[in-house]
Amino acid sequence: MSAETTPTAPARDETPFAFSEASLEEARRILAKYPEGRARSGILPLLDLAQRQHGWVSQSVVEAVAEMTGAPPIRVWEVATFYTMYNKAPIGRAHVEICTNLPCWLRGSDEIMRAARDVFGVGFGETSADGAATVSSAECLGACVNAPMVQIGDDYYEDLDYDSAVALFTAIKEGRPVKAGSQIDRQCSAPQGTPTSLTTDPTTDEGGRWIAPESPAASSGTA
């Protein structure tokens, strides 16, 4: 995202945005959380809500949020441009954000980029011709243990390599269901394979006190 320049004015869209019935209810629920006269605090969640409905932050989104929060449109636009997670231009059906920071890069994020280019035919900041996905580079998303990873929508897809990334992106492109989380046999961010430590249950004495193993140094191993 950082390579792209921020537009100084919100773009207009063909079909102006209006909160749907459901998101309007959600918006009211969000605004109810803030004290009287502090509706501006709701700019961030309302922009998120609008983006979930509309896909991106257009001029009509800015103005709808401004109206709901009582803030001038420029204040809403300031917020929207400050955060990279608000899309200032239309995006594809899926937003594929590939982490390119150091741990992911060391673990092969370049290969994931190649997979994205091979499947969607576009590079960073571009949307595939069929509108299936927009590919962006992301800064560290905090899933370094399972690097390399991508974020698509609200979900993380981890432990990728070229082949699994191609499979994932193809499924996304074709609209097939995909499995979120680690793409290999790993539980959350636990170590890969079988446990290498704490393999036995800790024992306790009669008073409920834990008893240390006889020779702790001997049982420690490396992965």
Added chain:
Amino acid sequence: MPKLTIDGIEVDAEPGMTILQAADLVGIEIPRFCYHERLSIAGNCRMCLVEVKPGPPKPAASCAMPVAEGMQVWTQSDLAVKARKGVMEFLLINHPLDCPICDQGGECDLQDQAMAFGGDRSRFLEHKRAVTEKYLGPLVKTAMTRCIHCTRCVRFITEIAGIPELGMVGRGEHAEITSYVEKALSSELSGNIVDLCPVGALTSAPYAFHARPWELRKVESVDVFDAVGSNIRIDVRGNAVMRVLPRLNEDINEEWLADKSRHAIDGLRYQRLDQPYVREDGTLRPASWEEALRAVAGRLLAADADKVAALAGDMVDAEAMMVLKDLMGVIGSPHMDCRQDGAALDPEDRGSYLFNPTIAGIESADALLIVGSDPRWEAPILNARIRKRHLMGGFPIAVIGPRTDLTYPVEDLGNDPDVLDDMARGRHPFWRVLDDAERPMILVGMGALTRPDGANILASARHLADRVGAFKDDWNGLAILHTAAARVGGLELGFVPGPRGRDTAEIVAGAGRGEIDVVYLLGADEIDTAALGEAFVIYQGHHGDAGANRADAILPGAAYTEKNATYVNTEGRMQRTWLAVHPPGEAREDWKILRALSSAMGKPLSLNTLEDVRARLAEVSPTFAAGNEGGIVAAPPVRGALGGSGGRLERTPFTTPIGNYYRTDPISRASRTMAECTDVYINATGDGDSKRTGTDG
């Protein structure tokens, strides 16, 4: 009262003060870019870093750090200076080195402070960033690459001007100042952001590349484009007014200035009357002073005294009106008026035509009713003061009059004079608000007083003021907002119909019917000049406008920048302008023309110097007394002669006297800058790109 030491000097600061403010108390100036005493604190430029103990071992931003008991501050320690040098180096990383072609050069905060904290070479070898120019309207020119993101302009437009259209979008290196969807700033105070900008990112568009600050001679003067009497500084090069800037006066304009006052000055160069003219066979031909004065004097002498009338315009100085009044006395005619708009103001009763609470006094009012006025366009500076009071909180404001955006929320009571009548009888919910207020204020505008029933409206407003307790020993809440700089001066010196004299409407109608033979227009252009019939019209003034167009003889006078003259603002505050440039060509100071005319008539007035005229003014009204410059002689609140709630009010809605703020008088009508503003803001036909060229960003 926290006690702290700054650079070893002990300071007693108010609780809640910041270190920077406390340092200002003892005259230690801490460098700054983003901090401004009239704006909220942003703390984002980091130039004001100082060393503070106790606290973390790093410099602190003094503009945002509140003082505490026993604090020790060093503003010039090695740590503080090194930190500021670092900040300066970062600021200069992206700041272009274009001072030689920058309009801010020579009066630039960044330039000045770089002399103290800047390095002598750059360590930055990468590409500098470039930012596209933004369109902020015809008055503010941008060079956004120079911006250091202090956000003073954003805060001014949001807080003081009350038009939240400007903001900083993006973040970090991509941050840019812009208006929402790049529209022209719709503020009547937009010129002030040019003064506030500490660098050359925002500069004055009409003044661009015209002069350098060190070439300019600075003359302190007073503004006459509205009745506020803003204090100004006229910057002059040779015999040309290059620009007008505000001058600090806490009682009037603080340090702001309205756009028309600042930018209509190019009108002083166009359409000027620079020599006398006399109409011959239907066309005006240039004449010498002697010829013109002889022609005018002949007409005045030949006419029946009762068939001579005089009207004074909206920008006329008190001296000229005084001499013309005396001249009318010599002629023996009572027909004169300084109220071109026919406002129903009683010249005998000072309290009934002044802005009694005073402009600074708005800040101590606690409820406001606006009747038939749109202060935002009639007196932008005064409106900013009302907004300032609004921001302090606890200030209910209601409006009877046209619905307009005043930049602060108001209760709209409808545009119906009956509401005022109801209120004067205590039958309206807002009456309770005014009645409960300690210092209620009732602002009556010219939109209400220039109606046929203006006198009744004024009486109703006074009656209401009396009933809600607006007349106290230390408070007079009746505020008349004038729109003409000359008006109060004219009323003070009595440039009004004498016994059995005609007022403006009767003079114009009388001339149309042939009952008036000679009409003397002293800068009067706002009347219906086509209705003057067969009368011989003398126009004395500085611009070829409506009056000169109809005139049979033209005597070229001086504009406000070209004479030492006295004006009285809407509060009744007497102020003086200073001659900054000389009038063009044959034009002369107005009182001198009238004095010469009296000689040509063979009835010379004994007013031979400016001092004589001013002494005569002081004789007529204490307002003009020599020591009273800049002060107000308070008017007694007159409770009597109210006569119930006044007479009948007509049901027609109020209108505002200002149709187009940018073209209200001969100077602004001649101004090209104001014409451009009219295109952009009033007609909405101008677009931002019309003046851009390929090389202009």
